[in-house]
Amino acid sequence: MRNGPIILIFITLLFSCGKSPKKEARQPEKFHTDLLLKTTPVKLQGNSDLCWIYAMLATIETEHIMAGDSLELSVDYLARMYLKELAMLRYGNARQNMNSIRGMIPMTLRLLNRYGAMPHNSYRSPDNTDYQVILRKLQRTADQHRIQRRGMEALNKEVDQLLDDKIAPVPLWVFMLGCQYTPLEFAHSLAGKNEYVALTSFTHHPFGQRVALEVPDNHYQDDFLNVPLDSLTRYIIRALRGGHPVCWEGDTSEPLFLAGEGTARMPDEGHRVTQVDRQKAFDLYETTDDHCMEIVGLAHDQQGIRYFICKNSWGTNNPYGGFMLLSENYIRAKTICIILSAEALPEMGQIAPQK
Numbered sequence: 001m002r003n004g005p006i007i008l009i010f011i012t013l014l015f016s017c018g019k020s021p022k023k024e025a026r027q028p029e030k031f032h033t034d035l036l037l038k039t040t041p042v043k044l045q046g047n048s049d050l051c052w053i054y055a056m057l058a059t060i061e062t063e064h065i066m067a068g069d070s071l072e073l074s075v076d077y078l079a080r081m082y083l084k085e086l087a088m089l090r091y092g093n094a095r096q097n098m099n100s101i102r103g104m105i106p107m108t109l110r111l112l113n114r115y116g117a118m119p120h121n122s123y124r125s126p127d128n129t130d131y132q133v134i135l136r137k138l139q140r141t142a143d144q145h146r147i148q149r150r151g152m153e154a155l156n157k158e159v160d161q162l163l164d165d166k167i168a169p170v171p172l173w174v175f176m177l178g179c180q181y182t183p184l185e186f187a188h189s190l191a192g193k194n195e196y197v198a199l200t201s202f203t204h205h206p207f208g209q210r211v212a213l214e215v216p217d218n219h220y221q222d223d224f225l226n227v228p229l230d231s232l233t234r235y236i237i238r239a240l241r242g243g244h245p246v247c248w249e250g251d252t253s254e255p256l257f258l259a260g261e262g263t264a265r266m267p268d269e270g271h272r273v274t275q276v277d278r279q280k281a282f283d284l285y286e287t288t289d290d291h292c293m294e295i296v297g298l299a300h301d302q303q304g305i306r307y308f309i310c311k312n313s314w315g316t317n318n319p320y321g322g323f324m325l326l327s328e329n330y331i332r333a334k335t336i337c338i339i340l341s342a343e344a345l346p347e348m349g350q351i352a353p354q355k
Contacts, residue, residue: 028319029263029301036297036309037245038065040072040120042322044315048131049102052217053078054313055247055292056108056339060191062245062296062311063341071190076125077118077183078111080163080170083131083138087159090142091152098139101131104215105247105292105339106198106222112191116183118174125167134166197345200224200337201232203279213337215289224337229275233332236295236308239344246295248310251287251334262318264334265327269305273332281333289336299325 040061045054057073064071082101090096138159145155164170174186181189205211210223227235236246251257257264266273281287297309307325316322 028261029325031299031301031307031325033309034298034300035240037062037240037243039245039294039296039311040065042311042316043075043313045075045313048079049100050075050079050131051292051313052103052105052249053082053108053111055249055294056105058294058311058313059245059247059339062294064190066243066245072120073190074118074120074123076129076167077123077170078108078115079125079131080123080167081111081115082107083134084159084163086135087138087142088152088155090139091146091155094143094146098135098142101135102217103219104213104217104222104289105249105337106224107220109191109196109339110220110222112187113193115187116174116185117187117190118171118183119176119186122171122174123168129167134163137162137166195342196339197342198222198224198337198339199232199235200226201229201275201278201335202226202282203275204283213289215336217289229273229278229332232335232338233328235340235345236331236338237298239340240295240298242344244341244344247292247339248295248308248331249289249292249336249338250331251289251336252291253288254330254334257330259314259324260318262320262323263307263325263327264330266329266333269327269329271329273329278333287334287336293324295338296323 039058043054043058045051053075057075057078061071061073079101082103086096086098086101090098141158141162142155145151145158170183172182174181174183176186200211200213202211202213205226207226207228209226211226212218212221212223239246252259252264254264256267278287293310293312295308296311299307299309301307306328308328308331310324310326312318312322312324314322318324
């Protein structure tokens with residue numbers, strides 16, 4: 001961690017996870033950095049809907065970097081595996097949705113456990129890769145094979161060839177620090193099945209139980225340990241102070257989420273957001289599941305208001321080099337869920353083990 005002001009020039013930010021900045025940037029605000037974990041460079045997801053992979057992999061990277069390792073992971077590898085999975089499901093079920101590749105952060109861990117991982121430099125797509133175009137081509141391919149009853153084996157080969165051409169062929173092995181791994185062995189060395197804990201906070205479910213959140217991107221009905229809002233906020237702060245990043249998923253379509261300015265806050269920062277406030281906004285669809293980022297630090301503004309420093313995946317062209325500063329009130333109001341290392345909260349695994 002390090003201390004000091006965050007004062008950088010501004011450039012308008014143009015990309016989002018299906019969202020666009022609503023306002024142009026002004027002169028950047030001054031914040032004092034209280035704590036900042038180490039990260040890999042900020043990535044640019046372009047017009048893809050893969051923020052859930054970017055954010056979770058960034059969290060795993062920081063977790064290992066803070067432990068002294070050097071690690072940068074491939075988003076494209078997991079994107080490929082998810083695209084192939086969707087195509088194969090489409091063959092068996094014409095109603096399988098292939099309109100987007102949106103997802104929630106637990107899906108990244110599921111993909112890691114099933115398909116493994118690749119280093120960033122070992123598997124990268126061309127800069128002009130358009131995942132929406134690839135998705136549409138895969139849908140047409142799966143539909144053609146189903147209508148003509150060509151079989152799963154034929155579809156599997158054609159899907160692999162299409163993905164090889166549009167993204168990149170998959171290496172058979174991962175070579176890291178003089179060791180050779182399969183992709184699955186490599187992933188298991190990075191994130192075991194029970195190494196991360198998923199949390200949320202809503203009163204329409206009992207606290208202390210695992211619940212499947214009712215949001216459109218929860219395709220696999222992943223569940224989250226439901227805890228009170230004050231506990232959720234406290235766990236985030238405690239994890240950061242212990243050197244652990246937090247993967248965040250929440251609402252970024254608010255008027256005061258200003259991507260171009262690199263800040264997000266609530267309209268009335270003088271009112272501390274309560275559990276009731278938070279629940280009402282969710283029930284009325286005023287809080288929506290939009291985007292994922294990695295929380296990597298704490299800061300405060302000139303009024304002493306606490307902010308959470310988030311590593312985004314919209315490129316570096318904002319006042320803070322691609323990082324966003326979300327007020328504590330914003331985190332309290334607009335968080336859908338978080339995932340963090342079980343090491344940061346050892347008691348959580350005893351309360352409700354991750355499935």
